[in-house]
Each structure stands twice: as structure tokens, then as C-alpha cells.
Amino acid sequence: MSQQFQMKWVIGESNEGKLVREFLKEKEISRTALTDIKFKGGNILVNGEEVNVRYRLAWRDKLTVIFPRESPSEGLSGENIPLPILYEDEYLLVVNKPAGMNTIPSREHPVGSLANALIGYYQCCGLQATTHIVTRLDRDTSGIVLIAKHRHVHHLFSLMQQSGQVKRTYEAFAEGEMQQDNDTIVAPIGRKDDSIIEREVRKDGKYACTHYQVLARYNGFTHLELTLDTGRTHQIRVHLSFLKHPLLGDDLYGGDVSQINRQALHCKKISFIHPFLNDEMIFTAPLPKDMLNLLEADLHD
Template identity: 45%
Template sequence: MKTQKKGSLFELVLPSNWKNVTINTILKDHWQAPKKLVHSMRMENDIKVNGEMIPWNQPLSPGDTVQIHLFKNVDYDVPPTYGEIEVLFEDDHLIVVNKPAGVDTHPNHPDDTNTLANFIAFHHQMNGESCRVLHIHRLDRDTSGAIIFAKHPLSKAILDRLLSDRKIKRMYAALVHGRVKQKKGTIAEPIGRDRHHNTRRRVSQSGQEAITHYKKIENKKDNTLLEIQLDTGRTHQIRVHMSSIGYPLVGDILYGGKPDCARQALHAKNVSFPHPLTEEAITCEAKCEDLPFLS
């Protein structure tokens, strides 16, 4: 698929296998953009074909160039703050970075200005991009690793759908207490809030669906190094699930781990997904600097 950025426009040349499509079917069927976003794009005359405004139900042909006003000058939604970031992938539509431990993904209060989102806003500012910082998923403050942010609403909408459809694959490394006997396993237990503890979560039949797959990599003395993949992304999911079967994460004192590390031994080491607009396969590997055995 041939695409390019021209100023504020995203240009898409329709490939030969896109037959009998219209602007409507591209937005609603192919990209499955939300109705509110589609309506906004229509009202603001954001889309042209071969440089001209046309009816959105008019059939298009392979080779036609669809021009979408995606790259608008918008105010940063978080204050740009200087901070070092490691960029794993970046283009006009999204950025993937390696989050260090000890940093929140995004502000939780208006006076939070030292979060990963603030650092990314500064990065965009230094590159002359005035775009929002739209997180697709989160990592706990003391979890490190790869995390995806969109740069504009259409990219976010498509990435949100890919996440919901489980087409964004996230692989974690975790060190747990005890020697895990099974070579691999799946934990499918719903997770809800712990009404006795403000920040904790727990396995609860009234909670949200949560599915965690784990695979044993190697034993390390009295601990086990695991590779973990998520089908869902609940708050503290890996920490809750591993603790629930008797293998809490090393360093995770909130869920029964011992303080053998300065933080919970959990790192998002890999993320792979199809690009929201070009459909290119993207894979990002993130190194873990403070706990290198998780890389």
C-alpha cells in the first residue's frame, strides 16, 4: 500500500485489491473508525480524492489518491517536560517507546508533569510536531518496557480496535518466586477491585475478564523466569494472576513478593502489531536496563 505525508495531508493510493470502495466504506468498514470521528471528518471536509471534494458514496478506483487532513496543529494535551526517552519506532502516526521503571505512563493529576506522556510531548515539540499524546495501553509505574502512543485520533481509533481484537501482541518477561512446575499454562480468572485495599486488585468472579498465558524459560535458584503474553489488559493483571496461583513476582510486595528487587521484576520486552494505516507488520524489542535478566 502506497502512502505518504504531504504537509498536513495523509495521502493513500488505493491498491489494486481495493475494488468498489468509497470514502464511506474505507472509514467505516476497512478502518472501522468510530461514528463520532467519521462525522467530524465529514463536517470539517477533511477528505478529498485526487484533489477534489466528492460524495462519500461515490465509487473509487484502484490508483485513486485519497487525501485526508490528518495532521492538524493541536495543543498538547499534557505539558511538554524534558526527559530522556528511548524511541523503538516512530512515524507520522504513532510512536513506540521503552518506558523506564519508576515513571507513570500518563498524568493522574493536573500537577503531574514528569510522566512518560510529558516526555513524549517534549519529544514531539522538539521535532516540530504539534500533536496529542494518545496512549493505547498502559504499564504500571514500576513496570518497564514497550508502550504504544498514537499521534492523531484516527490512528488511536484503529489501534484501540486492534488492541480489542487482540491483534496487538504484548510479550512480557517476569521473575517469580518459586519453581514453576508446568512448562506453560493459562490463567483465565476475572479481576476486580479489592474493596479492602485502595490500590490492589484481586481475582473476583464479579470482575472483568482477564486471560494470561505463561511459559517457563528457566529456573534461577529458587525463582523462575517466565515469558508472559496477555489476551486482555487489566490493571495489575500479571501481578494478580501470578500471585493467585502461588508465584508472586519478585519485588512485588503489594501482591506477596519479597523485596529482592528494587521493584517488581516485570518488563514488557516485545510488542508486535499491524500498522494502523499502512498495515505493515511492526515488531519492537525493548531492553531492560535496570534488571538485565529480563531482557
């Protein structure tokens, strides 16, 4: 049975006299997490002895928080699917998701998802965990996905996302020739009235901001690099369609499907400060073969 996730501190002079509850709040351990620790098999120890959150800390105390064990969500089965892992440590995983793989199971695709692959991988490693996918990608978008190995790690990444500290960069092929070398698209996005899947730019939508830079112009499409200030569903796809330059292969938003059979969108880079090691982490993934083939075909033409 795998060891439970733990966090440890040696209390410095500046924290002497604080209640455990106050100290842990400063460490972004939420009330919900503390409740789970109390009632679902976790523990709080000071110098190896069990205490409650009202314990007053002393200088040089050794504080340990033991989180409850996690189990996969009911109905989520592990599958033996190869995972292209770019990085792994005890806190997180970074993988390069192929196009054609759901991030999580859906009614149409109940198996074969990244979440199924993760559970299978954890089972092989003896890690008792469930899936905490921090940065999701659409089924037919390829590229980097960040995964937390524990609920609390996911919580910390969610806080970082809210303050813009998890940065992603995309490459895309947009239909036609875009005239401006770079621009910022600010247009609110909401769900289309007659669809549960499709989004559109609409006045009552949520604020959405996309930045793009032209990398090259080819015969029939423009090669772009994009970054987002917000993370709305289908944001890049909707914004480029709004500009009348939908992604190649994106049949949902009017893209030409004659050259590629999925939206030509790839998350090529992610950067963040590691929430435990405090190191800057930068990972990249090259364009997949189907997108490279389009570039090579254009060059040969």
C-alpha cells in the same frame, strides 16, 4: 505549523459507484471521525475538489481525507525527558519505558510521565499532536510501549487489540519455585472492595487469561516468560499473587522487596501488522539493569 494528517486512495474499479461515506466506513474511519473532519477543520477532497460524504466515487478518482489538527490535552505540558525510541515513522512510535515512569500523569506524579516526554518530543520536532498511548504499562513496569501519532491511528490499533492482533511478551521474576514448567491461568479479575488501585481474583470479576513458561529457576525466585489473552489492570501481578508466587518487589501484592525495589516485570517484545504499511513489525527490549543484577547475583551465589 505541521502538516495535517492525511490519507489518500486511488479508487479502483471494485469501488466505483460507492458513496464516499461507504468507502471510508470500509477503511475504518468512524462516524465520530467524519463529524470531526466536517466541523473541526478537516476536509474530504476528490481530485483536489472539496466533496461531502454523499459524493459517488468514480474509477481512478483520487480521494484525500484530511483530518483536523490535534492539540495536547489541556494541562499536559511538554518536558525535555530523554525518550528511548526503538522505532519511529509518520504513524507511530515504539519506546522502551524505564521503570519509575508513569505512562500518563497522575495526582501523585503530575510530571515526569511518558506522556509529558512525548509532548516535549513532538514540540521539538514541530509535530502538532497529542498523546495516543496504545499499550500502557504500570509506573514500575519497564519495557516496550506502542504509541500512535494520530487519533485515527490509535483507533485502528484499538480495533487490532480487540481482535488480539497486538501481541506482547513479558519477562518476570516470581517469588519461590514454581513447579509447573508452563501453564495457563484463567481467573476473573475485579477491583478490591476497599481499594481504588488494588485488584483481586473474584467471581464477579472480568475474564482474564495469562499464559506462562518457566525460563529458569533460581534461588528464591522463578524466571518466567508470559503472554496475555486479555489486558486487565495489574493482570500478571494479580494472577501470580493468586498462585502464591507474587512478583519480586511487588509490595502491593505481597512480593518480597528485599532484592528489588519495584515489581520485577518487563515487557520485552511486541508484534503487530503495521496498519498502513501492512508489514509485520517485531520489536524487542532486553531486561533492564536492575533485573539483570538479580540474575547475576544469583549466578555468583
